[in-house]
Amino acid sequence: VHSPTVAFTVDCLKPDTHVYRVTLDARGFGPGPHEVELPVWTPGAYEIQDYARHLFDVRARSPEGKPLPLDKVRKNAWRLEATDDAFTVTYQVYANQLDVDTSHLDGTHAYWNGATLFVYVDGRKDLPVDVYIKAPAGWRVSTGLDGDPNDLWHYRAPNYDILVDCPVEIGTHRVYTFDVDMKPHTVAIWGHGNQDDDRLVADTRRIVETQAAMFGGLPYAHYTFIYHLADHWGGLEHLNSTTCLMPRESFKPWKAYRRVLGLIAHEFFHLWNVKRIHPEQLGPFDYNREVHTHLLWAMEGFTDYYAALTLRRAGLFSVTDYLQVLAEDIKRYEGLPGRYVMDLAWSSFDTWIKLYKPNEDSANRSISYYLKGHLVGLLMDLEIRRRTDNRRSLDDVLRLLYERWGREGRGFPERVYQETVEEVAGGSMADFFARYITGVDELPLDAMLDTAGLRIHRLTKNPDLHPGEDDDEAEDRSLVSDPPVAWIGAHLALKDAKVVAEWVATPGPAAEQLYAGDELIALDGRRVTDPKHVTERIRADKRPGDTVTVTAFRRGELITRDIVLGEAQPNTYRITRVDDPTPAQQATYQSWLAASWPD
Ligand SMILES: [Zn+2]
Numbered sequence: 001v002h003s004p005t006v007a008f009t010v011d012c013l014k015p016d017t018h019v020y021r022v023t024l025d026a027r028g029f030g031p032g033p034h035e036v037e038l039p040v041w042t043p044g045a046y047e048i049q050d051y052a053r054h055l056f057d058v059r060a061r062s063p064e065g066k067p068l069p070l071d072k073v074r075k076n077a078w079r080l081e082a083t084d085d086a087f088t089v090t091y092q093v094y095a096n097q098l099d100v101d102t103s104h105l106d107g108t109h110a111y112w113n114g115a116t117l118f119v120y121v122d123g124r125k126d127l128p129v130d131v132y133i134k135a136p137a138g139w140r141v142s143t144g145l146d147g148d149p150n151d152l153w154h155y156r157a158p159n160y161d162i163l164v165d166c167p168v169e170i171g172t173h174r175v176y177t178f179d180v181d182m183k184p185h186t187v188a189i190w191g192h193g194n195q196d197d198d199r200l201v202a203d204t205r206r207i208v209e210t211q212a213a214m215f216g217g218l219p220y221a222h223y224t225f226i227y228h229l230a231d232h233w234g235g236l237e238h239l240n241s242t243t244c245l246m247p248r249e250s251f252k253p254w255k256a257y258r259r260v261l262g263l264i265a266h267e268f269f270h271l272w273n274v275k276r277i278h279p280e281q282l283g284p285f286d287y288n289r290e291v292h293t294h295l296l297w298a299m300e301g302f303t304d305y306y307a308a309l310t311l312r313r314a315g316l317f318s319v320t321d322y323l324q325v326l327a328e329d330i331k332r333y334e335g336l337p338g339r340y341v342m343d344l345a346w347s348s349f350d351t352w353i354k355l356y357k358p359n360e361d362s363a364n365r366s367i368s369y370y371l372k373g374h375l376v377g378l379l380m381d382l383e384i385r386r387r388t389d390n391r392r393s394l395d396d397v398l399r400l401l402y403e404r405w406g407r408e409g410r411g412f413p414e415r416v417y418q419e420t421v422e423e424v425a426g427g428s429m430a431d432f433f434a435r436y437i438t439g440v441d442e443l444p445l446d447a448m449l450d451t452a453g454l455r456i457h458r459l460t461k462n463p464d465l466h467p468g469e470d471d472d473e474a475e476d477r478s479l480v481s482d483p484p485v486a487w488i489g490a491h492l493a494l495k496d497a498k499v500v501a502e503w504v505a506t507p508g509p510a511a512e513q514l515y516a517g518d519e520l521i522a523l524d525g526r527r528v529t530d531p532k533h534v535t536e537r538i539r540a541d542k543r544p545g546d547t548v549t550v551t552a553f554r555r556g557e558l559i560t561r562d563i564v565l566g567e568a569q570p571n572t573y574r575i576t577r578v579d580d581p582t583p584a585q586q587a588t589y590q591s592w593l594a595a596s597w598p599d
Pocket residue numbers: 237266267270299300303
């Protein structure tokens with residue numbers, strides 16, 4: 001009797017077909033019916049993807065090559081009848097979607113996310129897995145999987161979870177390496193844009209060093225960054241690797257590149273926060289269905305918070321960069337009516353059917369646990385610092401969770417999160433959690449930033465009032481607000497050369513008057529052909545409280561509505577230091593932002 005073994009061969013020898021040919025060799029499972037199953041989702045991307053929809057030509061054979069009976073029994077499961085100790089299952093996978101949680105095969109490369117490619121047998125996700133790769137001549141492999149030093153095309157995972165946690169990039173991509181803490185790091189870059197590879201690698205290294213310093217080391221033997229330069233954004237975290245998908249022209253100018261750095265810092269930080277520090281629902285995983293946790297605000301929102309903060313600590317962001325990124329997030333957050341409807345715990349739990357399945361009403365009734373979670377991370381950090389005179393911080397919460405649970409990869413019961421925050425803060429945080437995590441109270445951003453000597457300015461900038469103003473003049477009145485401008489309350493976009501209401505703010509001036517999907521054709525009897533014209537005409541000719549007459553097509557039928565205009569949200573958010581800081585404000589600013597004040 002042999003103990004069961006599992007080996008896959010992945011054949012990417014016909015890349016232009018976009019089809020992987022996969023062979024599973026299973027031994028030691030014994031005769032009888034066996035079930036093989038493919039995940040319906042990928043950890044980290046909380047969306048049912050039904051990867052089995054890309055599988056075809058599934059067959060089972062005996063070791064002698066004799067066909068074995070095979071039935072499909074569920075959307076992602078097959079049952080086969082083996083007569084022997086061993087059997088082989090072959091199938092093909094169509095892979096032509098370039099995203100971090102899908103697989104892509106074409107003439108330039110092979111990229112796979114293992115959940116799309118590898119089945120498991122009889123629930124035996126505990127078994128070690130061998131992977132043999134067949135790829136075109138001249139291609140090479142970059143992955144977090146451990147390789148066979150004697151065979152460049154042979155990799156091995158200690159279990160199925162690790163197998164699908166290690167995406168694989170194969171092709172002629174550029175490969176760069178560096179060591180931090182004597183651990184090798186690989187940066188694999190596929191695609192070309194306005195990036196500077198050397199700078200990208202150097203900045204990546206700086207992120208690794210800074211975040212390693214926060215946790216006191218690196219908990220892996222080696223790490224692989226897979227960077228895809230293409231035409232949209234994406235990122236997915238893994239135990240010892242990440243895939244970051246970035247628009248090819250996003251590396252210049254500096255403000256665009258800040259988002260690149262933010263993505264890399266976010267995904268790398270995840271190797272601690274969510275891959276190792278996580279609630280018990282997030283690993284080991286059930287690949288068959290949704291898994292629910294109330295804590296994604298801590299897993300994702302806090303990761304966003306630390307992405308920006310560690311870039312500041314790394315010196316890659318100036319204080320100005322950091323505060324600009326923060327001000328932008330506060331502005332986005334304050335533009336969303338859904339912040340008064342959905343709390344963070346609910347947003348986390350329902351991500352499968354809310355955040356990942358948005359509709360035209362989402363901004364009104366839901367809130368992103370990334371966006372609000374980022375701001376609550378800031379509040380929690382400043383609150384801990386306030387209570388402890390800067391002796392403790394949110395860093396200590398994460399380090400404690402890592403030491404007690406994450407180091408061994410143990411998931412914790414959800415209540416542990418608040419308990420750990422309270423332990424670090426030295427007292428109850430029940431009120432904080434009730435207001436900002438399970439409640440929808442307005443976030444006390446102004447009051448908490450004041451503890452660090454910072455002030456949020458919510459400004460209206462109306463270019464109509466300053467014709468011919470040059471940059472210096474604009475800078476001189478940078479903290480002076482123009483009077484509020486009028487707002488129609490609908491977010492308009494150009495679709496098929498039509499001005500369409502994408503969503504209608506509820507509550508808001510156009511609520512119950514306009515519907516999402518209405519096609520605006522005239523304002524006060526004059527034609528509109530561009531969303532910008534609507535904004536500009538209202539800004540120039542109207543005041544809050546004035547009425548406009550909107551003519552629109554609704555499902556092709558003409559309607560007319562009189563709308564009383566509201567007040568637009570300020571369009572420029574800035575965060576500045578107060579003029580006469582107290583020693584306490586200076587101390588918080590300095591320890592939090594790793595910067596001196598006075599400079
Ligand atoms: Zn994330």
